[in-house]
Amino acid sequence: MSPKTLYDKIWDAHVAHEADDGTCLLYIDRHLVHEVTSPQAFEGLRMAGRSVRAPDKTIAVPDHNVPTTPGREDPKNMTEDSAIQVAALDKNAKDFGIHYYPVSDVRQGIVHIVGPEQGWTLPGMTVVCGDSHTATHGAFGALAHGIGTSEVEHVLATQTLIQRKGKNMKVEITGKLSPGVTAKDITLSVIGKTGTAGGTGYVIEYCGEAIRNLSMEGRMTVCNMAIEGGARAGLIAPDEKTFEYVKGRPHAPKAAQWEAALAWWNTLFSDEDAHWDKVVTIKGEDIAPVVTWGTSPEDVLPITAEVPSAESFDGGKVGAAQRSLDYMGLTPGQKLSDIEIDTVFIGSCTNGRIEDLRAAAEILKGKKIAVKRAMVVPGSGLVRAQAEEEGLADIFKEAGFEWRLAGCSMCLAMNPDQLAPGERCAATSNRNFEGRQGRGGRTHLMSPAMAAAAAITGKLTDVREMM
Amino acid sequence: MDKFEKLTGIAAPMPLVNIDTDMIIPKQFLKTIKRSGLGVNLFDEMRYDDNGNEIPDFVLNKSQYRDAEILVAGENFGCGSSREHAPWALKDFGIKSVISTSFADIFYNNCFKNGILPIVLPKEAVDVLMKDAEKGSNARMTVDLENQTVTSSDGESFSFELDSFKKHCLMNGLDDIGLTMEKATAIDSFETQAAQARPWV
Numbered sequence: 236m237s238p239k240t241l242y243d244k245i246w247d248a249h250v251a252h253e254a255d256d257g258t259c260l261l262y263i264d265r266h267l268v269h270e271v272t273s274p275q276a277f278e279g280l281r282m283a284g285r286s287v288r289a290p291d292k293t294i295a296v297p298d299h300n301v302p303t304t305p306g307r308e309d310p311k312n313m314t315e316d317s318a319i320q321v322a323a324l325d326k327n328a329k330d331f332g333i334h335y336y337p338v339s340d341v342r343q344g345i346v347h348i349v350g351p352e353q354g355w356t357l358p359g360m361t362v363v364c365g366d367s368h369t370a371t372h373g374a375f376g377a378l379a380h381g382i383g384t385s386e387v388e389h390v391l392a393t394q395t396l397i398q399r400k401g402k403n404m405k406v407e408i409t410g411k412l413s414p415g416v417t418a419k420d421i422t423l424s425v426i427g428k429t430g431t432a433g434g435t436g437y438v439i440e441y442c443g444e445a446i447r448n449l450s451m452e453g454r455m456t457v458c459n460m461a462i463e464g465g466a467r468a469g470l471i472a473p474d475e476k477t478f479e480y481v482k483g484r485p486h487a488p489k490a491a492q493w494e495a496a497l498a499w500w501n502t503l504f505s506d507e508d509a510h511w512d513k514v515v516t517i518k519g520e521d522i523a524p525v526v527t528w529g530t531s532p533e534d535v536l537p538i539t540a541e542v543p544s545a546e547s548f549d550g551g552k553v554g555a556a557q558r559s560l561d562y563m564g565l566t567p568g569q570k571l572s573d574i575e576i577d578t579v580f581i582g583s584c585t586n587g588r589i590e591d592l593r594a595a596a597e598i599l600k601g602k603k604i605a606v607k608r609a610m611v612v613p614g615s616g617l618v619r620a621q622a623e624e625e626g627l628a629d630i631f632k633e634a635g636f637e638w639r640l641a642g643c644s645m646c647l648a649m650n651p652d653q654l655a656p657g658e659r660c661a662a663t664s665n666r667n668f669e670g671r672q673g674r675g676g677r678t679h680l681m682s683p684a685m686a687a688a689a690a691i692t693g694k695l696t697d698v699r700e701m702m
Numbered sequence: 703m704d705k706f707e708k709l710t711g712i713a714a715p716m717p718l719v720n721i722d723t724d725m726i727i728p729k730q731f732l733k734t735i736k737r738s739g740l741g742v743n744l745f746d747e748m749r750y751d752d753n754g755n756e757i758p759d760f761v762l763n764k765s766q767y768r769d770a771e772i773l774v775a776g777e778n779f780g781c782g783s784s785r786e787h788a789p790w791a792l793k794d795f796g797i798k799s800v801i802s803t804s805f806a807d808i809f810y811n812n813c814f815k816n817g818i819l820p821i822v823l824p825k826e827a828v829d830v831l832m833k834d835a836e837k838g839s840n841a842r843m844t845v846d847l848e849n850q851t852v853t854s855s856d857g858e859s860f861s862f863e864l865d866s867f868k869k870h871c872l873m874n875g876l877d878d879i880g881l882t883m884e885k886a887t888a889i890d891s892f893e894t895q896a897a898q899a900r901p902w903v
Contacts, residue, residue, distance in 0.1 A: 248896075248899075248900075249896075250892075251885075251888055251889050251892035251893075252885050252888040252889070252892070254867070256866050256867055258865075258867040260882060260885060260888065260889065262889070262892055262893070262896065264903045271732050271733070271785075272732075272784065272785065272786065274735035275735065275736065275737050275786075278735070283879070285879070292903075299732075300732075300733060314733075316733035316734075317733060319733075319735060320733055320735060323735055357902070357903070359900075360903065365784060365786075366783075366784055367782065367783050367784040367808060380808075381784035381808050382784060382808065382811075383784055383785075383786035383789075383808060383811065383812035383815060384737075384786040384812075385786060385812065385815035385816070385878070386811070386812075386815070388879065389878055389879050389882065392879050392882075392883070393879060393882045393883060393886075393889060394889065394893070395882060395889055397867075397878055397882065399865065431720055431778055431781055432720075432777060432778040432781070432804055432806070435778070435804060435805075435806065435807055436807065462808075465778070465781070465806060465807070466807075467807050467808065488902035492901060492902040493902075495901070495902065496900070496902045499900065531720050551719055551776070551777065552719060554717070554718065554719075555718060555719045555720060555776075558718070647729050647783075648729060649729045649730070649732060649733070656752070666722075666724070666782060666783075668722045668724040668725065668782060669724070669725060669747065670724060670725070670728055670747045671724050674728070674747055674752075
């Protein structure tokens, strides 16, 4: 048998039909659904008189536009359009009989945090969601990617996707990370190196000692941003850490099924001689705590660097770099650590898990914020409850942070959590696009520890100076 | 879905790289439960000022491009979020084809579900077509799906590659779900076999 990559193995195990031209029907094991990209899909089913083929494999949770302030169980406390979308999801979940975590449920949260937390996400699965950050679930060795609403409807109706196989890309992070360097710095540094289109057409497998050493939560942070590098999916081969994380979760297999699952999961790795279409290697020790300076996630630099000039880029990117500098209100040569910020946002499917909150709280303990506004939005109700139990919530509140309810919040600013024009934010989320966090808002992406450091000093800060 | 066969129309030049889906349709317009009506908000933050007035410099606000049916854009068009609202907004505005050196994967797929043809061409070809588009409304381009060519107003023609299944669906306006449902037997038997091999799923 020819050697295979992890992606090859999962793909091969899920092809339900292959046409002569190579177009495949890929069977989907888990379909995650949220309120913003699903209403038109359910409406399509209704119009055609179709049902959901596998309601047991379909899990819905509202997250994108829900307020993160108390009282949100009452639709009157939502904007009218948000309330309509949430009510539509309530109704669709009920009508089609799919698993559902409403806003009133403590298990509600960002779909990509809820899936792993509840044990829906397991190694070797195919996982899709009408959201590009579905790549997050790849941390478990699951083939997970975002789809559009027409594809959401297709999966609801047929439990399959029409697909052609992508190419294999290996991203190896060798050696150890230096103190102060986190999973977020790895994933941003990879995008800084490959560019936002570097992964287009590929599925990335992240490997190497530095990846192995990451916790499951860190691995989710790395895979989450595969899409920012252009790759639909990012994967990490499952290992003991993965199995340990999964074991005992509400929807994880039990007893004899657990043993059977484990036997298969242990075969999920890339064979030694497997073919790679592209390989990128980065030394762990070369990665510094980084921030983004521009309006593309590839605009990544170590915090010790200076704002670049537009002319320092290749031909095609000069115009875009100048546009970024203008939008961000930055001057070439300015030290990144001199950039003053107004707002700090800690949360999102990239960095809204308990370890992220611990890392930020560690820096914030006993300190006060020096910014206009700072908020923590836990990734799920359960993360929030655990943070309260561990005393992290008190640390945040005493420092001056707002302690919010779970949701996507200011990552994409569909709910009332938005930046004002010109407002500058240190954010642990995943996109720094123009207007992403609010029209005219300026976003710098970084790790939770770096965001916490920025909150204390009021400017972009090298967290290593606080450790 | 509408059939796509041959299109001759005005092409608007957008030489910016990494045009993301947040630019194409900002999130405040995702709170709809319909697919239609998004064209007026296409490129909203580039197209209108804070008071909702048109920004005259923006290409689609210029008189010669208001009826554009083709966009010629910089590389990595459609990166970012998976929102299908991006092709919905383009289609609602009247854009039926986008030409670039590269597209983000999810956006590329979403286009075909909505009768929009995204065309990938080498940089030299896109440069020629960008210049052609900059001539304004007298310069009409032709996109011929059957022959897989784009022809500039000067008659210069470029061939593009396209997946045969996607081409077939687009030319015939086929509904993916209907096609897949014809393969229900294959899905049934896969499901039975998978339930035995991986009963925990």
